[in-house]
Amino acid sequence: MKYSWNVISEVMRITPPILGAYREAIVDINYEGYDIPKGWKLYWNTGLTSLDPEIFPNSRRLEPSRLEEDGPAPYTYITFGGGPRICLGKEFARLEMLVFLHILIRKFTWKLLVPNEKFIYDPMPTPLQGLPISLQPHNY
Incomplete structure (x- = not known):
């Protein structure tokens, strides 16, 4: 089932089930010369991250093996979000997809x-x- 999960994960990386989410800057941030004041709303886009060729070489190609061993670096595979706001239903969704497949x-x-x-x-x-x-x- 490990390989099946890698295939499902790769499909969701290429075509994420969610588009992204809004977050609020909790401190002032300077990112690549841009100032983002505390309190501003930020939008992160899952598709831009999951198709970034610097993070995932050949990003538009289905390669289930890229998720083997240690997998991608933290906060690069964000299909279910990450950190304290990771999707609560992740493991249920995983089970449901694997049984269906x-x-x-x-x-x-x-x-x-x-x-x-x-x-x-x-x-x-x-x-x-x-x-x-x-x-x-x-x-x-």
């Missing part, structure tokens, strides 16, 4: 009904035709 793979063969379907980005990638698939139970 396991059942889907073990019990069904599936194929895309529109193999070259186009996507729109508003603000998340959305298949134009809803990504229809055909599921057929395995014949044991």
